Amino acid sequence: MLLLDSQEIHLWLCFVDELHEHQLLQRYRLLLTQQELQTEQRYHFPKDRHRYLVTRALVRTVLSRYAPVTPQQWTFASNAHGKPAIANREPLAQGITFNVSHTQGLIVIGVCRRAALGVDVENLRTRRALLDAADVVFSSEEALAIARLPTALQHERFFQYWTLKEAYLKACGTGMSVPLTQFGFEFLPQDRVRLSLHVSLPQDASRWRFWQFKPSPDHLLSVCAEHGGSCASEFVFRKTIPLGADELLRFTPVLTSQ
Numbered sequence: 001m002l003l004l005d006s007q008e009i010h011l012w013l014c015f016v017d018e019l020h021e022h023q024l025l026q027r028y029r030l031l032l033t034q035q036e037l038q039t040e041q042r043y044h045f046p047k048d049r050h051r052y053l054v055t056r057a058l059v060r061t062v063l064s065r066y067a068p069v070t071p072q073q074w075t076f077a078s079n080a081h082g083k084p085a086i087a088n089r090e091p092l093a094q095g096i097t098f099n100v101s102h103t104q105g106l107i108v109i110g111v112c113r114r115a116a117l118g119v120d121v122e123n124l125r126t127r128r129a130l131l132d133a134a135d136v137v138f139s140s141e142e143a144l145a146i147a148r149l150p151t152a153l154q155h156e157r158f159f160q161y162w163t164l165k166e167a168y169l170k171a172c173g174t175g176m177s178v179p180l181t182q183f184g185f186e187f188l189p190q191d192r193v194r195l196s197l198h199v200s201l202p203q204d205a206s207r208w209r210f211w212q213f214k215p216s217p218d219h220l221l222s223v224c225a226e227h228g229g230s231c232a233s234e235f236v237f238r239k240t241i242p243l244g245a246d247e248l249l250r251f252t253p254v255l256t257s258q
Helices: 022-029 034-042 046-063 131-137 140-148 151-172
Strands: 008-014 076-078 084-086 096-103 106-113 117-123 183-188 192-197 208-216 219-226 234-240 246-249
Touching: 008 046, 008 219, 022 046, 034 046, 046 096, 046 106, 084 096, 096 151, 106 117, 106 208, 106 219, 117 151, 131 140, 131 151, 140 151, 140 183, 151 183, 151 208, 151 219, 192 208
Parallel strands: 008 234, 096 117
Antiparallel strands: 008 106, 076 084, 096 106, 117 219, 183 192, 208 219, 234 246
């Protein structure tokens, strides 16, 4: 098992398009529950079935690196907004917080101990920025900030905002029950960012910390974690193949709220 220091956030990267070996995929299916296997078959497109299968195998194999629970034995429960959490009663398992995100070509699972955590990743090359809808999905200040940028910079800034918002909502565990226009981010000098919340929201913005990384030229990853929790700002990145090899990686944040 791996040690997970209380000051660390571990991020596991799986480049899903690299995994097509038939025997390996069959081994993944042996890790899944019957319900997960049925969910896999409900996806219409093969690429979506493939991504779902690898995602579930990734979650189960990664979590087994931190607690004496086999991949097949992990159980999960969801809150009222659908955010999953570990349901196993094993003491080491109960201390783990995790969150998952995927986009074309990449699946990410973040893991830490006893702190709320949210991750979101997007593919900047294949996703289209909905610039015409910026005033609907962003605060008025964010939409105006995008409009003021040169056209060539608007696409990436859109997804910088978007992934930060998604990571925040996932860390809060509220899903889309919080309107996207009711909170926003301000980009500051020296690659820093600041969260602001509408007065109608009960939370304290200082509770949260944010980071953005570029794990590949095409991908943008945002992370949100509790400032008052045990998680701090030490990141450990691993590129992994479930049931296969791991490789330690190093990335410097391109943006932070520290």
